[in-house]
């Protein structure tokens with residue numbers, strides 16, 4: 001159960017009068033969240049999601065929520081934040097920042113077929129294009145700087161072989177990030193955590209991307225790599241499933257054609273996508289921040305994926321197939 005901040009129907013009834021949503025009729029805690037307290041709420045205007053942010057602050061939130069608003073206004077399927085009568089989309093509830101966003105229909109597709117991967121690829125490309133004129137800037141807070149800062153804190157917990165893998169991979173990524181090839185990659189706001197549990201489907205119809213709280217500005221290709229490394233693999237082995245990879249990449253390419261520079265970067269970027277989550281999972285596993293971090297995710301999963309991406313070339317972004 002992960003309702004850290006209880007909100008009653010009475011609390012909501014008062015708070016919601018600042019919005020143009022009519023009266024509140026029901027509020028139901030969502031148990032699956034691990035970062036924030038989420039509720040489904042029903043009002044005269046329909047169903048919404050209320051989020052009370054447990055860690056993110058009033059200063060940090062505008063980037064994420066304005067990005068969601070920017071994307072929603074441009075036809076990308078993401079939850080749209082609802083503004084109050086003063087136009088504010090972040091408002092205090094029980095002393096914490098809170099927001100109401102539109103509710104996406106459907107459920108997560110945890111066993112995706114090529115058709116689902118194609119839908120994710122096409123929407124991801126549309127999201128990158130729509131985000132390219134978003135005026136706010138925030139780096140990827142789980143990007144290369146964070147990898148360099150975090151690796152030394154987890155190294156003491158690793159075997160000699162793991163230490164070697166981590167150190168070598170960070171050196172590879174640092175060298176690549178400093179190269180002119182890297183500088184040629186297109187950048188902009190990215191989701192950066194587009195796993196199966198952060199996308200909603202109604203059957204085969206993609207109804208939205210959500211959970212934008214790792215979003216930041218980074219290469220578009222890094223977002224593609226993170227997404228392929230979750231959606232297009234056999235979860236037991238970490239191996240890529242060629243049919244799902246092709247479906248996702250072809251659908252993306254049809255909306256926003258990949259460049260030659262991206263093709264050249266692709267194998268390295270898949271490794272970067274694996275490294276990022278190996279490192280965050282190692283950190284959460286060995287250095288848990290607080291008791292409410294429920295069951296930590298298995299770091300071994302992304303260690304396996306990193307080794308596989310080093311050992312075997314993945315299908316190309318385009319061409320040769």
Ligand SMILES: Nc1ncnc2c1ncn2[C@@H]1O[C@H](COP(=O)(O)OP(=O)(O)O)[C@@H](O)[C@H]1O
Pocket residue numbers: 030032033034035036037038049079101102103104105197210211213
């Ligand atoms: N806009 C939304 N529409 C529908 N369901 C949502 C929406 N936002 C969150 N949810 C539901 O709430 C759950 C937890 O949300 P999530 O953003 O993943 O929380 P956390 O970041 O705390 O893990 C999701 O798995 C999903 O079922």
Ligand SMILES: N[C@@H](CCOP(=O)(O)O)C(=O)O
Pocket residue numbers: 034035193195197198211277280281297
């Ligand atoms: N996708 C990350 C963990 C982030 O959790 P989320 O529920 O907020 O997506 C991982 O698998 O390590």
